[in-house]
Amino acid sequence: MCAYSSQQVHRRRLQGDTLSKFIHTEVNISRDETKKAVEYVVKKVEAILEKVCARDPRFGSAFLRSGSYREKLQVSDSNEFDFLVPLEYLPGLNFYAYSYCTQDRLLDESYIEVTCNPSPSNTVKAASQPSWERKDVADPFPDMFLLKPDKIMSTFKKEVNNALDLLNQTDSVYVRRRYQGNPAVTFTVKFGREEIDVDLVPFIRNPFPSWPIAWPRPYQRWPSAIKMEEIRKIGVDLVAKHPTFWRFSFSRVERFLLEDIDSDRGRRKDTLRILKKVRLDRWKPQFGKLLVSYHLKTILFWACEKYPNAHDWSDLVVSFERLLDDLIMSLSKGHLSHYFLGRQVNLFKSDAESQMRLTDLYKEVNAFKCDAEHFLST
Structure with a gap:
């Protein structure tokens, strides 16, 4: 409830014209400038991921656009863009969902471990063949390999830096330091007088054999039953939000809901x-x-x-x-x-x-x- 002193004027009722004007003058952004920025950034991302994928095919080059711009919810200058980078050649995976208590926080049920079974002993893999059993992305155990988000992110960042070296763009593109809990490799590029931050987010695309969560809720009337079924087909993804545990990501589902x-x-x-x-x-x-x-x-x-x-x-x-x-x-x-x-x-x-x-x-x-x-x- 709003409280006023006797010296304050009464609250003026919010007007529709005020909101409409605010959208027009403060919220809407230049589509032309945004389109130019998008085209520039997409070319950069295409070139970088092409080099990354050529060196390490475990990181796919067929990226997906994400974030506020893709959802048509951007309200400020076009200086931030997000891209999802699929992890490829993944073997059969196993998932373990718990609630974990660490030194600094309780990890909720959206965090899970991901493991893969080792290749049969009679399988010989060439050094250049994509493998998720290597120590740069996994911790080996006697009967499984634990896919480690921190190792995968470190390997991906290294390959992004290598790609920039090959493209001779280390002077114009700056890769930022990655902090724990950030599922992206972020780099900054110059576009005219502006600087644009680009997030590359590796993700495991819909790896679950069946719908993994208790949604929709009973008697839920939104979204429609047709949309709910489409959402099940899109599936739930995983991103690297913790050094050891993956976290559910609903980015593609949310984009579908907003379309x-x-x-x-x-x-x-x-x-x-x-x-x-x-x-x-x-x-x-x-x-x-x-x-x-x-x-x-x-x-x-x-x-x-x-x-x-x-x-x-x-x-x-x-x-x-x-x-x-x-x-x-x-x-x-x-x-x-x-x-x-x-x-x-x-x-x-x-x-x-x-x-x-x-x-x-x-x-x-x-x-x-x-x-x-x-x-x-x-």
């Missing part, structure tokens, strides 16, 4: 893009990655499930205030459930310091709600 989410002329994407822009301008400078775009996208998915009908999303103001209220509720609890994995996976950090900062962020977001008309119209 025609407003085919009924709803305002879902507009609502999300406004909230993303507000986050960039108002909350990111102080709170950084405590709240990220993925949190907001997750809130949209939950809201779509709760309000599955077309008329629920026909009004821009109602749609925006709905997402804003849901964000405030999640911040007040310090908990945002993963859309596909449910309540057992909290997308917010659960350590004491982060929870205290989430309380501060809750106050900021609530204050914004109390004066949204003023903020968005100035």
Whole structure:
């Protein structure tokens, strides 16, 4: 609830014209400039992955575009692009899902071990033949090989650097240091006066023999039954979010959900893009990655499930205030459930310091709600 002193004016009701103008002047980005940047980056990525794949075929060259630009949710300059890089020639895999307690955190059920069985003893592999049993990507055990995300990421980064050497681009392309928990190799390229960050994310594409999670939920009315079946066909992927354990990735599924989410002329994407822009301008400078775009996208998915009908999303103001209220509720609890994995996976950090900062962020977001008309119209 918004609280005002006797000296403060009453809250002005948020207007649809204000939101529409904000989209036009603050949210929409130049498609021409973005298209040029995309074409430039894609050529770079194609050249790099072609060299990587030629040296190490375990990393495929048939990349997939991902991220905000591919989902048509980008709200700032085109200086970040994501690409999924498939891992190839994988043998039969085994999966072990547990909850792990490490020194610094509890790993939830979205983290799993991946192993592969050794080749038959009578199989002789040439040194150049792709193999996931080598020590640069796996830890050997008597009856299996443990595919190690940290080793795979190190090998991939080494090959990206080798590719840049072969392309004579080490002066124009800078590969960033990789931090634990980041599933990407990130490099920066210059495009005119701008710098563009490019994430290359190796992933295991839909390796499970059957649908691996308890989704959809009982009596769920969104998305449609047809879409649910298509999502099952797309499958769940794995990415390297931990030195030892892989993590479920729903990037391709989420892109599919967003493709025609407003085919009924709803305002879902507009609502999300406004909230993303507000986050960039108002909350990111102080709170950084405590709240990220993925949190907001997750809130949209939950809201779509709760309000599955077309008329629920026909009004821009109602749609925006709905997402804003849901964000405030999640911040007040310090908990945002993963859309596909449910309540057992909290997308917010659960350590004491982060929870205290989430309380501060809750106050900021609530204050914004109390004066949204003023903020968005100035």
